[in-house]
Amino acid sequence: MNSTSPTSLADGAARDNWARYLYGKDRGHLEYLPHASRCEDMYLGGGRQWSPTAKAQLALERRPGYEFNQIMPSVNSAIGYQIHNRMDIAFKPRGGDADLFKATILSKVAMQVADLCALHWHETQVFSDGLIQQRGYFDVRMSFDENIKGEIVVGTLDPLDVIPDPDAKSYDPDKWSDVIITRWLTLDEIEQIYGKVARKRAEESNDAGQDFGDLDDEVPRNKFASRDELGYFDACAKKEDGLERYRIIDRQRFVYELTACLVWPGTGDVQVEADLAADSIADALNQGAVRAKRMRKRVKWTVTTFTATLHDTYSPYEHFTVVPYFAYFRRGKTVGMVDNAIGPQEVLNKAVSQTVHIVNSSANSGWAVEEGSITNMSMDELERVGAKTGLVLEYKKGSKPPQKIQPNQVPTGVDRLIDRADKALKDVTVPEAMRGVQGPETSGIAIQAKQFASQQQLSVPLDNLAYTRQLLAKRVLSLIQRYYDTHRIFRITETDPMTGKPKEELLEINKFDPATGGYVNDVTIGTYDVVITEQPMQVTFQNSQFQQALELRKAGVRINDATMVRYSNLSDKQEILASLPSDQPPVDPMVEARVRLLDAQTRKADVQATDVQVKSQYSAIQTAQVIEQTPATAALADGLLKSAGAVDHDKGPIVPQAPAGLPTVDLPHNTDPMNPASPALGASEGIETLAADGLQP
Template identity: 55%
Template sequence: MTENDKPAEAHEQDGTQLARENWERYQYCVSRGHRDYTRLASRLEGFYLGGGEQWSREDLEILHEQGRPAYEFNEVMPAINAAVGYQIHNRMDIAFRPRGGDATKELAEVRTKVAKQIADNCRLHWKETEVFGDGMIQQRGFFDVRMGYDDAVLGELSISVLDPLDVMPDPDAKSYDPKDWADVTVSKWLTLDEIEGQYGKDARLRAEGARALGDEDFGEGDDDGTSRNKFGWQDTGRYDAEYAGGGPRRLRVIDRQKRVLSQMQVAIFPGGDVRQLAGDEKPEVLEQLRANGAFITRRMMKRVRWIVSTCDALLHDTWSPYDRFTVVPFFPYFRRGKTRGMVDNAVGPQEALNKAVSQYVHIINTTANSGWAVEQDSLTNMTTEQLEEFGASTGLVVEYATGKRPPQKIQPNQVPAGVDRIIDRAAGTLKEVTVPDAMRGTQGPETSGIAIQSKQFAAQQGLAVPLDNLARTRAMVADWIDYAITKYYDSERVFRITKTDPLSGKEVEEELTINQWVPESGGYLNDMTSGEYDVVVTEQPMQVTFENGQFQQAMEMRGAGVRVPDSVVIRHSNLTDKHEIIQQMEAASATPPDPLAEAEAVLAQARARLAEAQAERARAEAVNKSIEGMFSSAQTATLVAQNPAIATAADGMWKSAGGIDKDAAPAIPSIDAPAVAPPEQNTNPLTPANPSVGMNAGIEGGQP
């Protein structure tokens, strides 16, 4: 007999039993620590918010009876805000790298763009800030990631934030990763309309007939420890159909996801990777898996069962469409199931600071009216009761009888020296266990900006553990996005992406199409359902510091001689209208050239060519003169060789003409050699030895 063949009574009995089992599991989680956690988390939130919530109600009543002040010097909020501010200015950047199958670098880039589009559509950065704040204040923060079909028929990934007081992880688990949890339970308060909208008409009918245990307080004084935050005050009382004239009736709903070992359909890839299949995949998806080498079979796997119920009515019971929990946790400090936030260790110093300051102020107040010592019946213008009441008033006039001792002011006790030291020690300890002054950037004006940034960087090491756990949570969210893209973004979709042109700085739009069938190739364009990818999660640094650093480096490169374009320098500046300035620069560079400027450029080129020609002519004349000198020297040497006796006369003539001997004297050495017959000379005046001057003519030739 199948489930559908069972009689209605059997279905109802099974549903009632499952609802009771679900309720008992909820009660087990509450008693195993969740009640204590909610009370502690509410107290921690009060220490962050302040405004009177750092004092317990009992302490306030005692101080009020004693007439003593209850001051709050909230040092917790600025510390948490500094830590959250660091997270705000460090955005998550998701990227993918191809790992196996049909994955390619181009498809990984497309997948990265789709992931960024999903993150922007979900406003992930703002929601991450909320989760980070929940963790730092109340020890725990939770995302809820699932597909939503309200805005798109094909479905869009939806990321929301859960109240940590409503989420109950497996009390017997000790792992950070939900993959190692047996179950996770979320407690909700829903109206009948909300139940019908989420789980159907039949679920509403079953909920209407349920006892709905605890639905009369709507979270005020819950059985799991404490009330929940809301816009209304905590003492607003009941709000149901009986008292609100037809107002919405709310029921406590237990939403539980648990892992169950069951036989299911899976795809086994050649590399050994196993992917769970929900069983409702389209035939073309299965065929594509087979084309990628996957083997479709059935095997025992841990599946997620999703059960939603009230205390005695089953609203929803089916296999989860996902192979993982929708809850993604963030724990700033985690030790095998024990969670802590930044406020935990600040409670003690903050209490000591508040009490020490209140005591100090109380001591100061008592010194203003420390009392009077008055002789009996000595006052004439007032009674002792009036002096007691108005004795600390400014301009008080006291008249006493003649012969009586004047009233004496009782000297108050001095403020104990230990009180101010307690204040200093508590304030210093608060900064040590949270965020030091260096990270807050509160140094005086005598400290340079670079030194402040260096100290801030060093102080960030104190946030290393929470930031590392935040990176772990980010990786889980990014892995969820990757899973959703592969399984649920399997139809043709068009994304309109707005980005900034890196060259012009202008914002441009482009369309990105995924899973588009191309008949020519017989395949899909930008197929997101095939291939396996590694998820890479990185951080973008603080925007102001990053931009200032880029601008400073660009200016330093310019100073070193690197020709950094003006548009690059302006783009990395903090000018609010830098994109418009870049556009104006581009428009100015695109104007037609000035004719006069072109003529001046041509004239400058002509002058340069003329200078080159003149330099070439001077080099030629210098070479010609050098050749003439060498020829004349050779002729002189020939005459001296023929007649050595003329060497002395020639030397004298050389010196008389201003010749400088650059060698050992004499300038023209004597040659002791017999006279030889002169070689045949060319005496034809038409073809002289030197065509320009005729070296064999006149006195230069030595001929008579």
Template identity: 55%
Template sequence: MSGNRDEQANINWQRYEYGRMRGHQSFCRKARECENFYMGGGRQWTPEDRETLEAEGRPALEFNQVKPKLNTAIGYQIQNRMDIAFQPRGQGADEDKARVLSKVAKQVGDNTGLHWIETQVFSDGLIQQRGYFDIRISYQDSILGEISITDLDPLDVIPDPDAKSYDPDKWSDVIITRWLTLDEIEDLYGKEARDKCEKEDLEDQDFGDDEADEERNKFGNEDTGSTGYMGSATLADGSKRIRVIERQFWKTENADVLITMTGDIRTIEGMTEEQIAAAQGVVRARRRIRRVRWVITTYNYTLFDEWSPFKHFTVVPFFPFFRRGKTTGLVDDAIGPQQLLNKSMSQFLHTINNTANSGWVWWSGTLANMSDDEMADRGAETGLAIVLKDQTPVEKAPKKIQPNQIPTGIDRVIDRAGQMIDETTGINDAMTGNTGREISGVAIQSRQFAAQQGLAVPLDNLAKTRNMMAKRILELVQDFYDEPRILKITEQDSRGRPVTEDLYVNYPTEDGSVLNDLTIGEYDVVVSEQPMQVTFENSQFTQIMEMREKGVRIPDSFVIKHSNVTDKNDIIDAIEQQATAQPDPLNEARAELAKAQADKTRQETVNRAVEAQYSAIQTAGVIATNPLTAGLADSLLRSGGYVDRDLPPIVPELQGGTGIAGNLPTNTNPITPANPGVGLMSGIETQQIEGAPA
């Protein structure tokens, strides 16, 4: 059959074999091992080790500590979703179009189930070192085309083995291998492609795997059917699956392009003459550009060989830990401690079993109720009764063999193995919330935040992947959402109630302009992290209740809005109706109390102002009676921190007065000094001016 192979299929297959032999096979073996240690259920022991232990009568225990650790990290991603927004950057962009693009990106995420797909890709990366998105335009549900986002099995994707960059734009190619039925091939590539694949007649060996490949993930097991090494599989019911090699690679060529006023370059290939003529403010040119070539083949035939309509590969990777082409996940370093834990626990149980059944030593022919062979078989029975023959010496009585002691330190090895799993995965008890009751909730949250720093690298790489995804979505929207269409957008009103609106995109208007023309302008991508709705609302509700306890007057409608009750919108409506129909007595009482407090404050202010004026009059009267006290009063006021609003001095002297300072009474008797109590009922607060005639 190899003599009928076309040239492009042969080139594609040779590149596929090159990628497999240059590291993909070893990656698949490691990824399969990591997946087994995550899944557990007996998969953490190899079949050879399990057979050896069973032959020796030893247990093969499995205490899976990897899965709960990984689930904690995956839970962080589940509770935080990606929120994509755009900001205007270049010519032709504005805030209104940026908001529309943000809404379109949200609609794409909701329509494709992006959050759940991201969870699968994130899990693939943490468990199997690598995760992959696939983003392209699909015409299955819409003749205008819609963005389709799916996840790829890491074992099916072969990146450029000679590349060392995180960014696929710096790879020379990427290969995706799939097993498709004849119906799927006809649906994707046409009837002619199906007719070619029906001629595939290769030797069958195993279903879904090459001779040297790891078993691919599927619902069935290795007994499902058979497959050929060269790429076809036949089931018992007669249906056939064909291995399809999809290769995307960069190639440079001369092409006709349109150059926009903003400098964007778009190839003319695939555009109609009407679309080219309708393009305004563009320059048609021919230049050498780098484009993506898309070739899809089987082992013998070419199914598709065209230029890709996209500016990038459809594959977007996620690598938790990346070091110039080398990838690892969280499970890799946890395999050793998990194996140590399993073996230590198995050995511990084996030692205990040997202790309980240590055996006997007896003299042959001294037993009356059983033979020597029966004693050998029943010696381990609980409550075994042994009868000796008459006149058997005491020294010939059966003796229990002293069992071997459990090796000291084996319990510490078990504890240390559990600690090493925490250390290697970076997920400890604080992050999982397993702390004592004596620790406050705030302290637990602080420790969880500190523990999340151990996931800083995988989360930063996830942010990098999200940024690439957002840029791909922006490019696909601007390149393919160029026809008038109506999108259903669901948003929340001021109460948090979902509201659906029609978003008109690229719609011509009566004045000749285009409403929400998304094909022009350059935008910056802003990817933020938003908590899931339930978690976010719980946090908001808790903070609102704490603020109300502190005295902040938050309306009841806001409290109900951030709660998780089912009929919260109906409750808000009922409260508002009650407020308009019949005033709440409690609210009226609160309003009256606030009014009374305000009146009291105004009255106290007036009283203090009157007292100050009266004190000023009293002071003026004292100074008028005794002008020499003005300087002393000025010094006292400055000492007390009084600030004069007029020109100094604070207390002016009485002009033209002689005063009565010389007539002030004095007391020079040391036996009866001046009593401070004398001035208690005197001063500026008295009802008459001091020193003045009564």
């Protein structure tokens, strides 16, 4: 396949696909490819940071080309944060027949799918692609290889193989017009994916060529081969050995057209009839759905070679299978973490290499010798051994002695240039604190605090990762509700929150109930919102959880032994959990003693408060008796209470005044200075008295 323009031999779909492929390449993909390849070389290092032209020039000048790769540890620190934060997918009901119970069932099914797909490791690959090569891509689709009912599979795509809509400027692929994935497949792979008819069409097209990137205008893709020997390919690229490959243009595009649909009058939900099985359509009609034609946006899926169409029909999915991740995104412009680190890294490499070159040249900077003055060796010998230790030169008497040429000095400020380049690398990637690199005098808590603060520099890439996670979860939800429409059984292993031991649960969905005529745990109905949460898994998080649980246990909170073991970092904690008794172990006696002491102190405070109230009431009764017998003392008592700061909670005066016209009675008073009248004395003596304490009979 030497031509790059569609010919009259190609069918209509193949011509359109190829023209769109060339349009995407010319509108920016060809510019992206070498830059993405350069970014990956800068990340990997190992001699790749110097371009082939620069390395050839250095070799010609016999100068060293050293690499001090500071990009890899910086990017790895950011990737490490993602590795130690796992994604939890959950759903909440939004409309239709959705409810919280079904949302919980859906959440468990989604997490089961994520575990089966090894989603966390795929996410690490996509996140790394975004940081290093600006773009990363998930591929989400159904697979019927292992299960005839179908299983959701999540994979990753090489960013160099994906051409997004060049005219789009949205992060969400639902707002793109199309997306192209280019692959190089053998005939066996074409038959496995698209069937025997597609294999025959590809074979008859004679579109076979070399592995991609070797002959065309693109860059070579990463592979295990360290170099490309085209002569070897020419000799062995035959149909028999399976090396003959065909460039596949896999294009998914949106079309907007009048489509037969099913409409549920109660909820207003609309679903394309062609996407449903015959029994699902019959069930929907029985439940009250009606047929209608509506304008709908659907995905058209076309797969071609250069001249032959292998697949051209409507996609079984509502969305593109491609889910992107962009580390930094500005309306169609993508940037990774490595892009802005290339300049400082090149400055650092050149400055260090130049310094080493000057240091090396000082050992053999050369000699200034008068012609014919050296008697014990020739000039060639002096050139070879002139830098050796213990060199002895014999020169003619009367001639000038040989002079060693002084080497160039290291230019002033080169060390500051190296420091500035090193600092710039950390400024555009991640700070040094995020790597946990501190002196031995720095406490672990201080290092963790600095690491947490330095994560602010990763806010944008992590926020975009959260957006990608939400897009991915929506695609998974859509596939679950559409393809998991038959009776399925999932075996889920969870951790018992009480004992900390694993427990097994059989989860059944879409199980028909003859008694009601409906389905138990029907996950195909209702609409749901996606809730994405992060669960830190790093050692520091586990340590903090264990320390908090330990402090709560010391404070009297009854946290059982199983919970404490589960929060620990013991390597054999599962065996320890299995050996623990199932019932709650006895609590520490000291803890129970402290609890009883607190209870006793509380009861004592209540009794003391009651005692004060009783004494106050008794004093008030005694005062009332005195005022009743001697009304004139009311005004005096009121003044004394106000002077002492008493506050009346009713209308004043504090002490009720005697009504006018009542006669005053002179009663004898106790004038004994050793035994004054006192309410407290009466309270302490008892409450049964024959007369008022303040009066004498």
